[in-house]
Amino acid sequence: MLNKLNEQIKCEDDWWECHCGNQPNMEGFYACTTEGEIVSPDINGMWDGIKYVCYRCYRIINGDTQEILGKAVPSAISYNEEYDWNNY
Secondary structure, three states: OOOOOOEEOEEEOOEEEOOOOOOOOOOOEEEEOOOOOEOOOOOOOOOOOOEEEEOOOOEEEEOOOOEEEEEOOHHHHHHHHOOOHHHO
């Protein structure tokens, strides 16, 4: 279960910066499941259209509000580290 952190990442003109310093031009942010597993953002995928994971610290972020929802579970982090980017 994710612990809600009740914090937000920085966002200026749709440019995000996570608390860890990650930005879109660095490790980036990717569509993810509730557990933090990276998924393709395609219309038929498992993505809910809202959640993103920071690829540096694995915080899960609400893309609409930039609120930090929690951190990815350990199994999702392992999955993400081996993610096949041809499927994104």
